[in-house]
Amino acid sequence: MTDSCAFCGSTRPLTREHVFGQWVSKIGLDLSPVRHIAGPLNGVPRDMGEQPPYRQTVKDFCSSCNNGWMSRLEDTARRVLSPIILGEPGAISTQDQPVIAVWAQKTALTAMLLSSKEQRSRGYGLPKSVYTMFYDCQSRMEPLGGSRFWVGQYEGKLGFAAIHVTPLAVRIPGIAELDRPQCYAVTIVLGKLALHGLVFTTPALEIDVTMSLGIPQIWPPQGPVRWPTGQPCTEAMFQHLANGKMLGSAVESVELQPWTPAIDLPRSVIVDGKVHVPALCGKHSYCYPAVILAEALRGRFYAFATGCACPQAYLIQTEADAAHCKAIGAAEGISDMYEALPGTEVVIHEEAGLFVCKRLPVVPAG
Structure with missing residues (x-):
């Protein structure tokens, strides 16, 4: 983004905004330091270190936005979501549901700005027009047009x-995949709360969708929602959900x-019995036995565990569809993660x- 407010475009001095509101750190969640990363789904993330x-x-929003509608x-969100985040039974009224959907989109759009300037210069992130359209919607306290959300x-x-x-892409038989996505899946996990949403950015390709997890929809509202309801999202299911595959x-x-x-990533190849x-x-490759x-x-x-010349170390697990990178980091940390895995060494x-x-x-x- 430029030195203007990412939402309203104002050139007034920019202020700092928390990705998760300050209230999240004050409701009783564990505040032990953890590793933080941000960046593309198929590239090396920006490592922001271990911190609370x-x-x-x-620092991308003006004080008028930050202290006005974003604060409200x-x-x-604090009133409605605090008990849910802590795992206590709760409810989201029909009147509050659009506000929670807006909060989820605002939080996701803010988080995208954690990426490095280099990553954004290579096209990572959402177009600036999405931020502008979102600002135009906030006065109604409704999410972007073409949105759906579940809790x-x-x-x-x-x-x-x-x-x-x-x-995400809308794929029509006989038509090649377009050079830009037509919609985006948004997934937020915070404590016991899981919010999942979708926003179409190409109105002509907006379609009706299904959601296989069986959790209640909050936008467009279909009536009051009790929490928890539906199938829980487990740790094993999270990546599947986040990738929009549900x-x-x-x-x-x-x-x-x-x-x-x-x-x-570019497809793997088999050469001399190695994959x-x-x-x-994006610069190097690793290999493993084709067996x-x-x-x-x-x-x-x-x-x-493997590595490349960057140097970066990777924890790789094979699954039914491919070999997946489960973690990236320093060699010592990846080695410890590998050693902690259950299984028989071969x-x-x-x-x-x-x-x-x-x-x-x-x-x-x-």
């Missing part, structure tokens, strides 16, 4: 908080899927030496 949670700020938004319960690691924005098209022959350039995979840094890929096709999955003999990995325990179906 809920204190990250950006946080007041309502659910998160059951996962204590102290986990995340804000994900995933570009959203579907309600229109026959039309698909709603993650926008390929935002989530995919060569582009690393998240592990064959094992994945049989439902047997492995984890291993040594594979290769011409170049030994490849050490862990066969992961089978997770029972259902």
